[in-house]
Amino acid sequence: xxxxxFTDWDWDKxxxxxxxNAQELxxxxxxxxxxxxxxxxxxxxxSPQNWLNLRRLSVAEGLLLSGDSVKKVALDLGFKQPSHFCxxxxxxxxxxxxxxxxxxxxxxxxxxxxxxxxxIPFN
Numbered sequence: 001x002x003x004x005x006f007t008d009w010d011w012d013k014x015x016x017x018x019x020x021n022a023q024e025l026x027x028x029x030x031x032x033x034x035x036x037x038x039x040x041x042x043x044x045x046x047s048p049q050n051w052l053n054l055r056r057l058s059v060a061e062g063l064l065l066s067g068d069s070v071k072k073v074a075l076d077l078g079f080k081q082p083s084h085f086c087x088x089x090x091x092x093x094x095x096x097x098x099x100x101x102x103x104x105x106x107x108x109x110x111x112x113x114x115x116x117x118x119x120i121p122f123n
Contacts (some may be wrong), residue, residue, distance in 0.1 A: 012055060019078050020056040022048040057092050060085070065104055070097045 010031075018024035024105060028035040033048075040048045056077050063073045074085035089097050 002055070015052050015055045016059075018052075020052045021078075022052060025052065053088065054092070057089060060089065061100065064097055064101050073097070 014025060014028055014046050022036065023033055025032060026033040029036060031039075036048050040051055044051050046054075060073050060077055063076065064070070068076070070086065071082045074082040077085070079085040079088075086096055089095075089100070094099060095103065
């Protein structure tokens, strides 16, 4: 059997199709979970499930910033309970999903204020 080449694969789409599950990802790739683990250790320097969890949280950030509720994001990304999503998000980002949205809104507000120039009338 020849060597498998994974370089051209769209890992983000495969992760979503596998519902962020390493076993399903291996099935989609047509390889064993152990082969997938070896490939991820070589290419991404982490386990497949760790990478999938990080990808899922990255997608969650985008959904939260687009205005989706925490509950909707959690269910859309396959978490059984919103509380589990919040715990995993907090363990990775050191803040809850709601705090993340508030912090991003504050950053945007601050950058908007910096960009606006104050017009001073001439006397």
